[in-house]
Amino acid sequence: xxxxxxxxxxxxxxxxxxxxxxxxxxFRVLLQATSADSRNPVSSFIIKATxxxxxxxxxxxxxxxxxxxxxxxxxxxxxxxxxFIAVSGGPSILAVFIAxxxxxxxxxxxxxxxxxxxxxxxxxxxxxxxxxxxxxxxxITEPVLKPCQKVIPPIGGLDLSPMVALLGLQVLKMLLxxxxxxLMYAV
Numbered sequence: 053x054x055x056x057x058x059x060x061x062x063x064x065x066x067x068x069x070x071x072x073x074x075x076x077x078x079f080r081v082l083l084q085a086t087s088a089d090s091r092n093p094v095s096s097f098i099i100k101a102t103x104x105x106x107x108x109x110x111x112x113x114x115x116x117x118x119x120x121x122x123x124x125x126x127x128x129x130x131x132x133x134x135x136f137i138a139v140s141g142g143p144s145i146l147a148v149f150i151a152x153x154x155x156x157x158x159x160x161x162x163x164x165x166x167x168x169x170x171x172x173x174x175x176x177x178x179x180x181x182x183x184x185x186x187x188x189x190x191x192i193t194e195p196v197l198k199p200c201q202k203v204i205p206p207i208g209g210l211d212l213s214p215m216v217a218l219l220g221l222q223v224l225k226m227l228l229x230x231x232x233x234x235l236m237y238a239v
């Protein structure tokens with residue numbers, strides 16, 4: 053039993069560290085796609101934290117129309133590694149690839165959900181103050197919130213577009229993940 057005794061905490065630690073780095077990569081892709089200020093201290097940290105591995109694979113997978121393909125490939129490779137380590141034998145490479153896509157799609161939607169939720173809470177607690185994290189959260193959520201704000205204008209000074217965006221993201225997650233899971237089980 054020593055193998056199982058030590059492997060569970062090790063798998064947990066690998067998943068936590070690599071998962072956190074994947075979230076940093078997701079933020080890098082979103083910040084770059086939304087043309088966020090790279091001089092922002094948080095943006096600067098994200099760029100520096102991801103610069104070394106991306107510099108290696110960027111010549112193979114360049115940025116295309118504002119989307120950092122090298123970061124996406126690195127996210128996918130890291131997610132596949134985590135799944136291979138966690139499952140330890142059995143699944144085909146295609147099943148691991150699909151499972152990794154499922155995980156990354158869910159993580160990207162979660163980043164939008166958490167970011168919108170955080171901006172709403174911050175706007176209630178401390179509206180109108182500048183914070184580098186808050187400005188990046190607003191920049192990240194803008195592509196999701198802007199269309200909702202065009203459809204639903206503020207009612208009595210209350211902006212309901214974040215609630216619509218949160219509901220829409222949850223529905224999107226419910227519509228995307230199950231077909232991908234069924235595809236994975238079919239492999």
